[in-house]
Structures are given as C-alpha cells and as structure tokens.
Amino acid sequence: GAVVSQHPSWVICKSGTSVKIECRSLDFQATTMFWYRQFPKQSLMLMATSNEGSKATYEQGVEKDKFLINHASLTLSTLTVTSAHPEDSSFYICSAKKPGHPWDSTEAFFGQGTRLTVV
Amino acid sequence: GIQVEQSPPDLILQEGANSTLRCNFSDSVNNLQWFHQNPWGQLINLFYIPSGTKQNGRLSATTVATERYSLLYISSSQTTDSGVYFCAVGPYNQGGKLIFGQGTELSVKP
Numbered sequence: 001g002a003v004v005s006q007h008p009s010w011v012i013c014k015s016g017t018s019v020k021i022e023c024r025s026l027d028f029q030a031t032t033m034f035w036y037r038q039f040p041k042q043s044l045m046l047m048a049t050s051n052e053g054s055k056a057t058y059e060q061g062v063e064k065d066k067f068l069i070n071h072a073s074l075t076l077s078t079l080t081v082t083s084a085h086p087e088d089s090s091f092y093i094c095s096a097k098k099p100g101h102p103w104d105s106t107e108a109f110f111g112q113g114t115r116l117t118v119v
Numbered sequence: 120g121i122q123v124e125q126s127p128p129d130l131i132l133q134e135g136a137n138s139t140l141r142c143n144f145s146d147s148v149n150n151l152q153w154f155h156q157n158p159w160g161q162l163i164n165l166f167y168i169p170s171g172t173k174q175n176g177r178l179s180a181t182t183v184a185t186e187r188y189s190l191l192y193i194s195s196s197q198t199t200d201s202g203v204y205f206c207a208v209g210p211y212n213q214g215g216k217l218i219f220g221q222g223t224e225l226s227v228k229p
Contacts, residue, residue, distance in 0.1 A: 046216050093162065105149040108217055109164060113159075113160040113161060
C-alpha cells in the first residue's frame with residue numbers, strides 16, 4: 001500500500017476565518033492529488049484535482065476563490081477554506097495515486113480526512 | 120458524466136451471514152476500487168479491481184468490465200464489518216479522478 005497523511009483530523013473555526021488542511025504522501029511522490037468533500041450520510045464528491053507546479057482543476061460548481069489549493073511539492077498539497085461559513089462545515093478528504101503506467105489506472109489511497117466545523 | 124449505482128443502499132445482517140454488494144457503472148473505466156469507511160471516516164482500501172476476481176480473507180470481489188458491474192462478497196460477516204462500503208470508478212482520460220457511488224450501509228447484528 002501507500003500512506004497518505006492528512007492534518008488536522010478535526011478543526012473548529014469561527015465564521016469568517018480561514019482554515020488550511022494539509023495532505024502529504026509519506027512514502028511516494030505524487031504529482032497529482034485529489035480533494036473530496038463528504039456531507040453527513042452522503043457520498044464523496046470530487047472538489048478539485050491538485051497538480052504539482054500548476055493550477056488546480058476545479059469541478060463544476062466548486063468556487064476556486066473559496067477553496068484555494070496549492071501543490072507546493074511532490075509530497076504536499078494544501079486546501080485552504082477561505083472566509084469559512086457554517087455551510088462549509090463538512091468532512092474533507094484527500095487522495096493520492098502512486099506512479100504507474102498508465103498513471104490514471106493506478107490505485108488511489110486516501111488520507112484520514114478532516115472534519116471541519118464552522119461556528 | 121459517468122454514473123455509479125450501488126445496491127442495496129442499506130443492508131442488515133445477522134452475524135455469520137453472507138452478503139453481496141453490487142456496483143453498476145454507465146461507461147468504460149480503467150480503475151475500480153472498493154472501500155470500507157470506518158466510523159471515524161477513514162476510507163480503507165479493500166480492493167483495486169478494474170477487472171477480474173480477487174480475494175482477501177472473508178472478502179472477495181469480481182469486476183466484469185465488459186458488462187460494467189462489480190460485486191463485493193462478504194462471507195461469515197462479523198460486527199466489525201459494519202459501516203459504509205463504497206465503490207469508486209476511474210473514467211478513462213480524466214486525470215485519475217474517482218467517481219463514487221452512493222454507498223451501501225451495512226449493519227451486522229450480533
């Protein structure tokens with residue numbers, strides 16, 4: 001397998017503040033990572049694809065100015081929820097794929113997730 | 120976009136029973152994975168199975184790519200098997216992203 005670590009596991013913040021979530025691949029280099037969001041009792045929805053050294057690709061309906069993604073290195077991607085509001089409260093989870101050929105057919109591994117509560 | 124349907128949405132079993140979870144998808148894929156989400160939200164990788172059959176202990180999975188479905192078998196279920204099981208597929212040429220089904224919530228009673 002492969003290890004993907006996410007930090008923090010949970011965070012409570014005040015409405016209007018920003019929160020940064022980190023996603024690290026610990027034992028492999030990941031040129032691409034993915035960010036998902038999960039509301040209670042629902043499935044995981046892809047928010048964006050994080051590309052090392054270039055801009056993230058956002059799914060339709062996801063506000064890029066609200067959810068800032070930075071892929072600073074081959075092992076780290078960050079998601080910043082800016083000016084958070086109660087409706088942003090959710091479970092955020094990242095994933096990364098090990099290199100392979102063809103790359104897009106390789107197995108994905110997930111971090112442990114971050115539970116964000118905005119009060 | 121590709122549609123992923125899982126059935127049943129909910130399943131209640133007595134400990135020791137067997138079960139089959141199904142995942143149908145609407146287009147060709149080059150990745151299919153099964154996950155178990157634990158009570159803390161962590162996704163546990165069960166199988167990476169774009170085609171064929173695999174077994175791991177009491178769990179096994181089969182994907183028939185040409186017919187666009189996958190099955191997850193749980194034998195001799197235990198209370199620790201409870202939780203949500205997700206199927207996720209990776210469409211061709213879409214950068215490696217996964218599209219998740221709605222999940223099957225399994226509850227195993229002692």
